[in-house]
Amino acid sequence: MPFSPVPKESKSQINKAGQILVLDNPPAKDLRWARDLADRWRACHAYPINTFQATLRVRLKKFPPDSIVAQRLKRMPTIIDKLKRYPAMKLTTMQDIGGVRAILNSVQDVYTLADEYRKSQRLAHELIDEKDYIQNPRSEDGYRSVHLVYRYKNKRSPGYDGLRVELQIRTKLQHTWATAVETMGTFLGQALKSRQGDQKWLDFFAIVSSAFAHREKGVPVPRFGHLSELETLQACADAETRLGALHQMRGFSVAVNAIAKRKGARRSWYYHLIILNSLKRTLQIKAYDRDSFEQAVTDYANVEAQAAQGQKIEPVLVSAGPIDQLRRAYPNFFLDINEFVDIVAGMIPAVKQ
Numbered sequence: 001m002p003f004s005p006v007p008k009e010s011k012s013q014i015n016k017a018g019q020i021l022v023l024d025n026p027p028a029k030d031l032r033w034a035r036d037l038a039d040r041w042r043a044c045h046a047y048p049i050n051t052f053q054a055t056l057r058v059r060l061k062k063f064p065p066d067s068i069v070a071q072r073l074k075r076m077p078t079i080i081d082k083l084k085r086y087p088a089m090k091l092t093t094m095q096d097i098g099g100v101r102a103i104l105n106s107v108q109d110v111y112t113l114a115d116e117y118r119k120s121q122r123l124a125h126e127l128i129d130e131k132d133y134i135q136n137p138r139s140e141d142g143y144r145s146v147h148l149v150y151r152y153k154n155k156r157s158p159g160y161d162g163l164r165v166e167l168q169i170r171t172k173l174q175h176t177w178a179t180a181v182e183t184m185g186t187f188l189g190q191a192l193k194s195r196q197g198d199q200k201w202l203d204f205f206a207i208v209s210s211a212f213a214h215r216e217k218g219v220p221v222p223r224f225g226h227l228s229e230l231e232t233l234q235a236c237a238d239a240e241t242r243l244g245a246l247h248q249m250r251g252f253s254v255a256v257n258a259i260a261k262r263k264g265a266r267r268s269w270y271y272h273l274i275i276l277n278s279l280k281r282t283l284q285i286k287a288y289d290r291d292s293f294e295q296a297v298t299d300y301a302n303v304e305a306q307a308a309q310g311q312k313i314e315p316v317l318v319s320a321g322p323i324d325q326l327r328r329a330y331p332n333f334f335l336d337i338n339e340f341v342d343i344v345a346g347m348i349p350a351v352k353q
Contacts, residue, residue, distance in 0.1 A: 004043035018091030045098030068103040096166040139222040142209025145170040180340035
């Protein structure tokens with residue numbers, strides 16, 4: 001399978017491209033150069049994340065069969081937004097341009113897998129950073145997951161050595177929460193995932209995350225740590241009532257079951273370019289086989305350029321296997337938050353009576 005090589009430009013040039021991308025009105029010629037180099041820098045991360053996901057699938061064979069593996073290249077608007085929010089960050093040291101995710105049934109499974117990676121003597125890659133947002137949930141928004149960041153190393157393909165790959169390990173409940181945050185951010189036109197936007201929505205998701213933590217017998221979100229489980233549920237109910245959150249979310253959610261049944265669908269598709277139009281509530285999926293990665297990356301960059309010019313679309317290039325597993329791994333791009341709504345609706349009726 002052909003993969004994009006690491007750009008021959010120096011790291012200082014790559015970082016310069018990142019600096020140009022965050023400018024408000026850079027010269028058109030500079031912007032084209034920066035965009036092209038940043039696209040190629042992102043694309044080269046596909047090789048290491050493909051290696052990681054293949055190893056991860058082997059490791060997950062000892063876990064329940066409904067565990068999910070997914071991989072993705074970070075969306076360019078998200079890369080640019082992160083560079084803006086963290087001015088000291090450099091494009092070459094951003095840790096999550098290439099991401100691999102494991103979604104498991106329980107917190108115990110999360111830590112079992114994380115410990116396997118930490119203690120593995122056969123893993124050549126260097127663990128350079130880790131964050132445990134399950135034991136230490138983010139107080140601002142309630143985000144919970146375990147992140148392991150590696151510096152890639154492979155004797156067979158040394159050209160990719162040094163690239164960074166982030167492995168996220170989370171439970172299905174944590175994943176349901178995270179995708180609901182991202183989906184509502186899309187609908188509202190706010191970067192809720194980046195802890196930006198309407199404070200009422202941020203507070204709603206944070207208190208729900210704390211309730212989910214109680215449900216998993218874990219550590220509550222710090223700013224709600226003084227609340228008992230019952231008090232947390234009452235706070236969830238109050239926040240939901242103020243926003244009419246579940247009613248709004250049910251109204252926003254759309255069904256795209258027909259996509260899974262579309263004519264010509266093949267189980268051999270490996271990469272999927274998902275193009276979400278949240279205004280029209282439509283979803284387009286372009287599928288590619290294993291040997292068409294270069295075309296997939298080119299199409300991805302072209303659609304992102306259309307979005308940068310003002311089209312109200314959100315593209316992402318992902319790999320998660322067959323279409324049914326793709327939907328389970330990325331429900332936010334299917335505008336599907338029904339599972340989150342059902343869970344929250346089932347948690348709060350007793351305290352609302």
